[in-house]
Amino acid sequence: MLSRRQAILTSGAFFALAACGRGEEGAKTLRVGSQKGGTKALMLASGALEGVPYAIEWSDFPAAQNLLEALASDAVDVGLVGDAPFQFAFQSGSPARVVAAMKSDSRGAGALAVVVNGHSRAHSIRDLVGKRVATTRGSIGHYLVLRALAAARLPADAVKITWLTPSDSKAALQTGAIDAWSTWVPYTAAALAEGARIAVDGRDFSQGVGFDVASAGAIRDKRAILADFLAREARALDWSNDHVDDYARILAGETGLPLPIAEATVKLNSRRRTPIDAGLVASQQVILDTFREAGEFKASRALKEAFVPLA
Template structure:
């Protein structure tokens, strides 16, 4: 079901505007930016990188990539940060979106992306998951991790029973034993590990950790100067975060309600940097495309290279 803008913003949680002070550089207008829990908004607020533009940034927050992608596709927001797997899932469905910039995690840490089991579970490896129930969110990077890990180890996509749930419902299902494992990303991994969960599949072996700043095609046409300015500020914020993890974690905890220790663990596991859109990236995205397609998850065949429209 496609939601209208009012429904999307209502479902996404807090919605606010950061009014510009009118003294900085950049074109005037409004840029509507979507942020996932623990994502772009916390980083930009913590770093102070949004001080000074002539335009206004309107934030809307979403619990997961799928909700943000729906908002981007419908034009309810102009820009949002999305993991590469859910982006490909949406792009191949025909959504009018493009990736305009790339972020990567140069030194990913254990627990950034993982398949977890509950404390006390006898399961120890991917092989132990055969025939078991694994919770994840449909089209997410967690979903991709399950499919890619199976394929890389010569197993079919139906070797495990994938149960599609939201992150919060997946957590509850793992705790109650309704599922045997949970494929998920930080900050959910960090919180689950603190509660005693254990990693059985480490995502670093199967994912490059790329995320994309994704824009609606109409926003690219109509708001290019705003997008350019925002992306430059975001890049500066990422540089700032490398040396200010504690300060970033405090704002992240305040914005998300996470305990500060969990926020700090999340920041330490996902130190991002701007990276180029190049042939190596396209090749990596082809692996994601093939993984989903071979598993029968989508039938689209839009050229991977056409999913990118760099703005700099």
């Protein structure tokens, strides 16, 4: 069971539309998990859900780890997460599987980064040796720290990783309780706007891949509506890349982000559907190797077992 801090923040937004068809796919509800600044805003802004023939129940999460816990316990059906947190969860025993993938078009600085206060002298991972770096365990931020350390030929314990939620990390960085924060959009965009600076640029270490991950129950019982939702999401992604201003306005309204931060988030997080092929699967090996060599898990599950493509 999720703790109160990790509990699902149910939005209460339902698309209670008439179901069509007969049999097990009739009158279904698809429970969709959305990270802050994620799927919900995208689908609402694009209008991709117009005429959807099933109900959608939204649940909001602060980070991928919380969403992945909900997927593992069958509390939600599908949600979008980064490749690194999914692989961490999968190798830790999660029954959830990847059903679709997307890749970032943007190569702008700040989509993923280790940020420091503006007055910090740190300009690289080497400058953070012995320092306190906050992130969420198993997150893309965690992966970034480990990859940056490995690239610099430093051991995984060369920095003092502090496990904090995004909101707690933000406060700790502002007060000086930590020296750096390894995080992702929209948190990076907000931190940079408030005076933080990039010490480690994630563009050097991330492949920019995101996964739609579904619970075992949803893959078994809701394949048709999952496939329909994923097709609508692909269209929404294409729409968002051509309507940046419209998307940013909806994102700001849904998340409470200031409009300039929402605009920066959209520009840094431009994505399109990408096929789950042999190349993409093979590219995930570096993530497993990074976590395994840092002692986070043994990586005993085969990569190909993580994927059940529906889109």
